[in-house]
Amino acid sequence: MDTLRATLGEGAVATGPDAARWSNDWTGQHEWTPLCVARPADTAGVASVLAAAREAGVAVVPVSGNTGLAGGTVAEGAVMLSLDRMNRVRDINAKARTATVEAGVILSHLHEATAPHGLTFPISFGAKGSAMLGGMLSTNAGGSGVLRHGNTRDLVLGLEAVLPDGRVLDAMTALHKDNSGLDLRHLLIGAEGTLGVITAAVVKLAPLPLARATAMVAVRDLDAGLALLNRLQAASGGAVEACEYMDRTFMRAHAAHFPDAARPFIDDHDVTILIELASTAPRDATPGLDGQVPLAGHLETVLGEMLEQGLMRDAVVAQSEAQRGAMWQRREAAAEVITTRKPVVITDIAVPLDGVATFLDCMAARLLRIDGGAVPVAVAHLGDGNIHYAVWPSDAALKDAITEAVEDEVLALRGSFSAEHGIGTAKLDSMRRRKDPVALDVMRAIKAALDPDDLLNPGKLIPPR
């Protein structure tokens, strides 16, 4: 710690009560006591922390916004390396549509910085006001924009990282094509800080839409939800930005938790879809003779057809940015609403696009056999096949059996038991039992090759043999 204070400055190393805010994750599921929290202001500082910790044989756990859901920043007795002071947007190149950002930049700050250029970093999720780019890169964060724009990794052109031995890997390019060797960028993205500490990146920006059309739609069933997505994609030429599913239980729980929030429908429905189209083409944003923009026209046409065919029960189209905001607030409150009731089993699974209904049906039957009193509650990024399937069991002792059943059903559909939240410590056991053993061995070999002393975020992501 003396070395760290001497290198980084007195104020850049927190201990004791000053380190308290880095001693747990926001869900309250994980608590720990770090040795200290080092807060370097630049890449050289990060390198010096890693070198000093290696010298002392102490583990280092990188952290940025600390909004993760898988316990990836648990740091008992370790040096926490916080990137929060590396919070500069170094550059915005509007012509090339790129931004150069440091790991401590908060997602919503990046949105604010790019908006005046008519551009945005097209990823968004509930924690956007505190999540930082470093953590988003290290966990390959997903969210609601993946359907159109891809995961975080798909939006990264270049990056800079400090390796376990303290050396800096400089891959800060803004290139759209680069086939010079193994793709180390993709290896570091999603590695949850086990192979290196990402300090900065060059990310792609997308033009801000000129027009949006957003609706809450109650449909007959999940097949009708997929039909809504596919018909809108066809009609608009692929302009759907988000297609989010909320089940009846979630809608009711939201209404109970936020009694003042206006409810979209008078009746309750099994399947509610939040769907949003967006376009950057002027013709989509230019009101016609009826005062309506063409993008909204696609939405109304498809909704009209589905109503006639008995596929749709009800729909509300947002008439203002405020109404649109309220629709998104409901969806983005999912984590908060679902964790209001305890005990709770939370999952983050992915299945092929046409497997969501199958999964939910099979699980409903299975859950009945495990726990007749259990209440499932599901929200999903339907367009990505990514379901946040949760269960409120009647007895906490049944949690493991329920998780087990979920994973069985997911693997039967060749799905993933961790779609967007990562592994951290929370899913290490699933990782050991569920992941292809050959893949695990390859991961272990890579980790051992790059971090032979196992000092960088040890005990995360890759289960020991």
Add this chain to the structure above:
Amino acid sequence: MDTLRATLGEGAVATGPDAARWSNDWTGQHEWTPLCVARPADTAGVASVLAAAREAGVAVVPVSGNTGLAGGTVAEGAVMLSLDRMNRVRDINAKARTATVEAGVILSHLHEATAPHGLTFPISFGAKGSAMLGGMLSTNAGGSGVLRHGNTRDLVLGLEAVLPDGRVLDAMTALHKDNSGLDLRHLLIGAEGTLGVITAAVVKLAPLPLARATAMVAVRDLDAGLALLNRLQAASGGAVEACEYMDRTFMRAHAAHFPDAARPFIDDHDVTILIELASTAPRDATPGLDGQVPLAGHLETVLGEMLEQGLMRDAVVAQSEAQRGAMWQRREAAAEVITTRKPVVITDIAVPLDGVATFLDCMAARLLRIDGGAVPVAVAHLGDGNIHYAVWPSDAALKDAITEAVEDEVLALRGSFSAEHGIGTAKLDSMRRRKDPVALDVMRAIKAALDPDDLLNPGKLIPPR
């Protein structure tokens, strides 16, 4: 070889004259004599070849279409492992827009197989009639569709590979989100067969466009070319599929090599752009009162503005699929046209999007100092910043100095000396001298961890220390 014959069958192992077609690359720059060519029909066969070769301590060089440009299949004294018999499209899932393909599937066969479903695998390049998916994945092939659809790696959901030790890595998922561990898929894609032999993949398909608008446009300079791209993106909401640059020398050389090909313009121009828009939205494909589809309207509006502003010299819009085909044939003949004259220096570089003109200007000045008689010829995927910059020097002895100068200029712009063709053996020297030494060390560590005996495609991609 006896082991291989016993395992794979007599006809699946070629030697001597039967192996001749696997003894060189198509450019004629690389020749070799393989020990034999093993042609397994399935993944188990691939695994048995790797296991047998490892047992015997013999190197294995995987090959599929053998259309690479970097000598990645040089196999002197090695067992060549040809994937050409693994040529099944196992499945096309139109609803989920995916195809499951084996490594020996030829790109144009995949295009033919998906077209009846209204879908396509949106990558195309000159060698599409013989290039196979395995090689495309192993080299992360680019081409003309990258601007809109990304590189090959961006279109892969899952894959299967046989590791150097003969074990099969099964990552054959069709998931859009999967954060369960290190991303081994991206590590194997672009690894040029040094870490494993990719045997099959699940790839994303895109809807076939309902309308296209294609033009050859002579513009004032490269800045005007970029303006054309940006204005069309803005007007169409991002519907540009390709933006290809051809310089004056290339246009003349093409005319000389194909004297019967109709020339797009009477005059010669410095900067010719092949631009193509495409849309899957019915409204873009429905002719208006003037008989024109709206997509073509965007093109004509932007071209009209640029003509008025003095940015455009001439333009021809394709009026039929035949005319469109002729435009693409000219661009896709680039490798053939450029290699007609010898000696030749061929490069495959990438710079940030706004760096193409800077690169060409700086190189022109530099080339004059190196070789007053040298003739540069350039075609580029302008929308990706990827330039195939070639030079016909007056003296073959100057080739190295020219390559050196190109790489200097590229690195000054933080570009890449290998954008889409990869490293193979041809660019190993550049890789050793130009790549970040920290990145090289990481690559060596990974290679050593996964292939400790250095038997899988040795001497490619990663230069020895």
